[in-house]
Amino acid sequence: MTEETTQQSDEPSAGQLLKAHREQANISLESLTGPLKLSISQLQRLESDEYQTLGPITFVKGYIKNYCRELNIDSAPILAKLPAPPEPTKPANMQSFSRRTEKEAHDSRLMLVSYIILAIVIGSSAMWFWQNATPIDEQTSSINIENSILDNQQNNNTLNNESQSSAQLPATQAADNTLTETPTRVEQMPLSEAVNATAPIAANTQAAANEPDTQSNTSTITMVFNDESWVEIHDGEGERIAFGVKKAGYNMTVSGTPPFSVVLGKHDVVSVSLNGEPVDISGFPKNRLAKFKLPLAE
Structure with a gap:
């Protein structure tokens, strides 16, 4: 050796x-x-x-x-005589690099799928919010007005109607007493005097018949709110008879002189009736304020 x-x-x-x-x-x-x-x-x-x-x-x-x-x-x-070339290195590192590359590719695909899902969720939320948002422009500052405003107005209208009825009742009773007492006086008077006494009564009766019936010029609007919506109503004299946000399930009845100017935030969730007759407002575009007159123009 x-x-x-x-x-x-x-x-x-x-x-x-x-x-x-x-x-x-x-x-x-x-x-x-x-x-x-x-x-x-x-x-x-x-x-x-x-x-x-x-x-x-x-x-x-x-x-x-x-x-x-x-x-x-x-x-x-x-x-x-040259020395033998060195043996090639084992591909252990290359295999490790391949595994790392494969893992990075898998992580990249997972991140891409996560971003896509997140984008879909955000887009769906934005679409839902846009569809359910009430398109109220300048009236947004008055959305938080309580229903007590309209309730107070309704109570005031009720009190006014009761006071008018109470004022008319004595006048009606006085007229009845006058009519019942008139025949007795006629029996004690000569015929000419009786005729002259009954003439003013007939004239008053004719004048009362010729007066316009103010009750016939009043119309009643009934609204049933299936969901929360904003409403504002003015009667023919320019007086505002309804205003505010009404919650779901609220039934509103108001009266006034027609024609009425009506503004609804969500008209598709409100059922409207005029003098007991339903009013079709389904033709107005959704997600926009509905402004119309009652009664509707033919």
Whole structure:
């Protein structure tokens, strides 16, 4: 075993063979720099077997072949002296990199799906909010007005109607008493005086018949709110008889002189009747204020 190692160490290397052939041919390094396109230091490294400083093993083999061609010697025995190339590294790192790339691609797809789902949720929420938003422009500041305003107005109208009825009742009773007492007085008067006494009564009766019936000029609006909506109503005399936000399930009845000017925030959730007759307001565009007159124009 020791003899074989000694023999191997005694054998000249590739660089030593090149240097020996050059010296035997009596050729200097300077004369080889031009044909080989190598510097003197590179040629010295080649003859000193310092291959790692000359680049990859493929380049070193090319330098040796050109070197041998200039010396007219066979390059095969010298190339055989070159050390064996190092074994290729195991692709363990490459496999790890592949796994990492695959994991990153999977994470990217997962993030993309998450962004798509998030965008769908945000878009659906925005669409739902837009569809359910009440399109009230300048009246938004009055949305929070309580229903007590309208209730107070209704109570005031009720009190006014009761006071008018109470005022009319004594006048009616007085007229009844006058009519019942008149025949008795007629019996005690001469015929001419009785005729003259009954004439003013007939004139008053005729005047009362000719007076316009104010009750017939009053109309009643009934609204049933299936959902929360804003409402404002003015009668024909310009008086506001309804105003505010009405909650779902609220039934509203107001009276006044027609024609009425009506504004509804959500007309599609309100059922409207005029003097007991239903009014069709389904033709107005949704998600917009409905402004119309009652009774509706033909």
